[in-house]
Amino acid sequence: MPLGKSLATWCQEYPLIEELVALRPLSWFNPGIAPAAEALGDVGLSQADVDAASARLARFAPYIARAFPETAGSGGIIESSLVALPHLQALLTERHDLSLDGALWLKQDSHLPISGSIKARGGIYEVLKHAEDLALAEGLLRLDDDYATLDSDAARAFFGRHKIAVGSTGNLGLSIGIISARLGFQATVHMSADARQWKKDKLRAHGVEVVEYACDYSVAVAEGRKQASADPFCHFIDDENSPDLFLGYAVAAERLKAQLAAAGIRVDAEHPLFVYLPCGVGGGPGGVAFGLKLAFGDAVHCLFAEPTHSPCMLLGVYSGLHDEVAVQDFGIDNLTAADGLAVGRPSGFVGRAMQRLIDGYYTVSDEELFRLLALLQSSEGLRLEPSALAGVPGMLQVLGEQQGYRQRLGLTPERLARATHLVWATGGSMVPETEMSAYLARGQALLQAERQ
Ligand SMILES: *Cc1c(COP(=O)(O)O)cnc(C)c1O
Numbered sequence: 001m002p003l004g005k006s007l008a009t010w011c012q013e014y015p016l017i018e019e020l021v022a023l024r025p026l027s028w029f030n031p032g033i034a035p036a037a038e039a040l041g042d043v044g045l046s047q048a049d050v051d052a053a054s055a056r057l058a059r060f061a062p063y064i065a066r067a068f069p070e071t072a073g074s075g076g077i078i079e080s081s082l083v084a085l086p087h088l089q090a091l092l093t094e095r096h097d098l099s100l101d102g103a104l105w106l107k108q109d110s111h112l113p114i115s116g117s118i119k120a121r122g123g124i125y126e127v128l129k130h131a132e133d134l135a136l137a138e139g140l141l142r143l144d145d146d147y148a149t150l151d152s153d154a155a156r157a158f159f160g161r162h163k164i165a166v167g168s169t170g171n172l173g174l175s176i177g178i179i180s181a182r183l184g185f186q187a188t189v190h191m192s193a194d195a196r197q198w199k200k201d202k203l204r205a206h207g208v209e210v211v212e213y214a215c216d217y218s219v220a221v222a223e224g225r226k227q228a229s230a231d232p233f234c235h236f237i238d239d240e241n242s243p244d245l246f247l248g249y250a251v252a253a254e255r256l257k258a259q260l261a262a263a264g265i266r267v268d269a270e271h272p273l274f275v276y277l278p279c280g281v282g283g284g285p286g287g288v289a290f291g292l293k294l295a296f297g298d299a300v301h302c303l304f305a306e307p308t309h310s311p312c313m314l315l316g317v318y319s320g321l322h323d324e325v326a327v328q329d330f331g332i333d334n335l336t337a338a339d340g341l342a343v344g345r346p347s348g349f350v351g352r353a354m355q356r357l358i359d360g361y362y363t364v365s366d367e368e369l370f371r372l373l374a375l376l377q378s379s380e381g382l383r384l385e386p387s388a389l390a391g392v393p394g395m396l397q398v399l400g401e402q403q404g405y406r407q408r409l410g411l412t413p414e415r416l417a418r419a420t421h422l423v424w425a426t427g428g429s430m431v432p433e434t435e436m437s438a439y440l441a442r443g444q445a446l447l448q449a450e451r452q
Contacts, residue, residue, distance in 0.1 A: 003321075007330070014319055020363070021330050023308040027362035027397040028318055029405035032355060036297040039356035040290075045243060045250075047294050053125060053247040054254060060128045063147040067182050070113045078120050080108040082259045085423070087379035088392070096396055102274075102419035104395060105265075107256065110384050110428035115175035117340070117385075117427030118249070118284045123175035123237070125248025127164060130235050131183050134162060156184030163188065163234040167221030169280065169339050170195040171427055172239055177208035190224035192217040194342040198432050216334055217281070218326065218345045239281050240323070240347045249287025253295040256422075265420050267299050272415055276394030277424045278387050279304035279313045279361075280343040286350035288424065293357050301359045301409070303397065305390035307336040307366060314361040316346040323348030337366045340387035340427055360405065362397045364390050367446050374443025383436055384428035391423035 011018040019026045033039075040046075057077065065076030082105060089104040112120040135141035135150065140158055149155065164180040165188040166173055173189035180187035188209040191200060193216060200210045213220045221240060228236035239245060260267060267273040275292060277285030282304075289302040304313055309332060316322040326345040327334055334344040372389040376382050398406070399416065406416070431439070 003324075010330070016318060017315070017330065020308075020311050020315060020327075021332060023332070023365070025308055025363050025365055025368070027360060027401060027403075028314060029360040029401060029403045030317070030355075030358060033359055033409070034356040036293045036357065040293060042356060043290055043353040045247065045290070045353075049243075049247055050250045050254070050291055050294060053129075053244075054251045056129060056132065057125065057248075057251060059132070059143070060147050063150050066148045066151050068114050074113075078113055078124065079255050080110075080112045082107055082256070082263060082422075083380075083382075085376075085380055088376055091375055091379050092392075092396065096400075098396060098399055100395060100399060101413070101417040102395075102421055103265075105420060105422045106380075106382070107422055107424050108382075109252075110388050110425040112429075115171065115178055116430035117171040117175065118288075118424070119171045119175035119427075121252055122242075122245035122248035122283060122287060123166075123172050124179045125251070126237050126242060126244040127176055127179045127183065127185075129244050130164065131159060131185075134159070150183065159184035160186065161233065162186070163228075163231065164237065165190065165224050165228040165234055166237040167217065167224040167239065168192070168195065169217050169220075169342050170199040171340050172237075173203060173208075173210070174199050174430075176237055177203040177210075178206055181206045181208050188224070188227075190220040190227075192220040192342070194336075194339040196339060196435070198435060202430075217343050239283055240345075241349050242283065243349075245283045246287040246290065246350070249284050250291030250294070252288050253291030256292070257295045260420070266418075267296050267420065269299055270415055271299070271418045271420070272411060273300045274394065274398055274419060274421045275300060275302050275424060276391030276422065277302060277304055278338075278341055278390035278426050279306050280310075280341045280387075281345075282313050282347040282350035282354075284426065285424070286347070286354050289354060289358060301398075301411075302357070303360045303362065303394050304358055305394060306361065306363050307338045307341050307369070307390070308363045309336040309366070310334045310338070310342050310344060311361075311363050312343050312346040313351060314363065316348075316351045317355050317358070317361065322346060322351040338369055338387040338390065340385070341390065359409070360397070362394065364393055368393065370439065370443040371446045371450065372443070374440055374447055377440055377443075382425075383431070383440075384425050385431050386439065388426045388428050391425070394423065395421040
C-alpha cells in the first residue's frame with residue numbers, strides 16, 4: 001500500500017477510496033474550490049501565455065491549410081463545431097427520471113481535422129512550437145514570414161535532422177506522429193498496451209516508428225523519456241509535465257467563447273456553463289479548463305470524468321498525493337475500453353495547478369460508456385469512441401448530487417434552469433467502421449439487457 005499505510009487506514013482517512021477500489025461509479029465535488037481570481041495564480045501560466053499560443057497557431061495557419069487541405073475551409077485553424085443534443089437530453093431525462101433543466105450541448109473535438117481527437121489541439125501545438133523554435137534559430141524562418149514556406153523540401157530536409165518522440169495510449173501518438181511526419185521530423189511513438197491496432201497501423205502508414213509495450217501508459221512514457229534524453233536531437237513531448245501541450249489545449253476556450261456567443265448562449269453568474277471533460281493524464285482537460293477559467297471566471301464549472309478502472313486524477317487530487325500515487329497501488333487495474341483514459345498515474349503538474357479550479361470529478365463504468373455510445377448514435381446520429389462518452393453523465397451528476405455542492409456555489413434552481421451543460425467529445429471520427437459497428441453492437445446489447 002502507498003506510503004506504508006494499510007488499505008483499512010487509507011479508507012478510514014479517505015472514505016471514497018473504498019468505493020474507488022470496489023469500482024463503484026461515484027462523484028466527488030471538490031471542497032477546495034476557490035474563486036478563479038484567486039486560484040488562477042496557482043497555475044504558473046497566464047492569459048498572456050494563452051494569447052501567445054493562439055498567435056502562434058495563427059502564424060502556422062497558412063502552413064496547416066496547405067499541408068492539410070481538409071482545414072482550408074477554416075483557413076488552417078484546427079477547430080471543431082458545437083452542436084445541441086436535444087434528443088439525447090430527452091432520452092436521459094426519461095431514463096434517469098430527472099428533470100434536466102438547462103440545455104445539453106456537445107463540443108465535437110471528436111471531429112477535429114488531422115487526427116480526430118482533442119490531441120489535435122495540444123499535441124499538434126507543441127510540435128509546431130518546436131518546429132518554429134528550430135526554424136527561427138536556424139534562420140530558416142522569420143516571425144513575419146508566410147509559414148506555408150515550411151511545406152518545402154528544404155524545410156523537410158532541415159527538420160529531418162531532428163527527432164520527436166512521445167509516449168501515448170493512442171491518440172496523442174496519432175496527432176504528434178502525423179504532424180511530425182508531415183513537417184519532415186523523424187517521429188517515434190511509444191505505445192502502451194491499450195493502444196488500438198488501427199492507430200498503430202495508421203501511424204506506420206505515415207512513416208512513423210511505433211514502439212509497442214506490453215505495459216501501461218506510464219511505462220511507455222518513462223521508456224520514451226529515457227530513450228529521448230540520451231539524444232540531443234530528440235525532443236520528447238512529455239504529456240505528464242508539458243506546459244506547451246497544456247497551452248495548446250487552453251486556446252480552445254477563446255474559440256468556444258466565440259461559438260457560444262454566435263449561438264446566442266449567455267454565460268455569466270445567472271447563466272452558468274458546466275463543462276464535462278474526459279480525463280486521462282490530465283493535460284487535455286486541464287488545459288481546456290484553464291482556458292475556460294480565464295475566459296469565463298466563476299461562471300464556468302469544470303468537471304473531470306474518468307473510467308471506474310482508471311480514476312487516477314480523482315485519486316490524486318482527493319488524497320492530495322497527486323502523481324505520488326497510482327491507481328494500481330490500490331489494486332485498481334487500469335484496464336478499460338476507454339483507451340484514451342487508460343492512465344493509472346495523473347500528471348502532478350495538472351493536478352496541483354488546477355486543484356482549486358475544478359469543481360468535481362466522477363467515474364463511469366465501461367458498460368455505461370458503451371450504452372451511452374449507442375444512445376448518442378440512436379438519438380443524435382453521432383458516433384464517438386468510448387472515452388469520449390465519459391462527459392455525457394456529467395449533467396446527471398450535477399443535478400442529482402447530494403453533497404451540498406450546488407448550494408455551496410449558489411447554483412439555485414433558477415440559475416440551473418438557465419444553465420448550459422457542455423459535453424466535451426474528445427475523439428471518435430477516425431475509428432474504422434468495423435470497430436465502430438462492434439462498439440455500437442456492444443452498447444445496444446447492454447441497453448437491451450438494461451430494459452429487461
Ligand atoms: C487523451 C484523451 C483524453 C484525455 O486527455 P488527457 O490529456 O490524457 O487527460 C480524453 N479522451 C480522448 C479520446 C483522448 O484521446
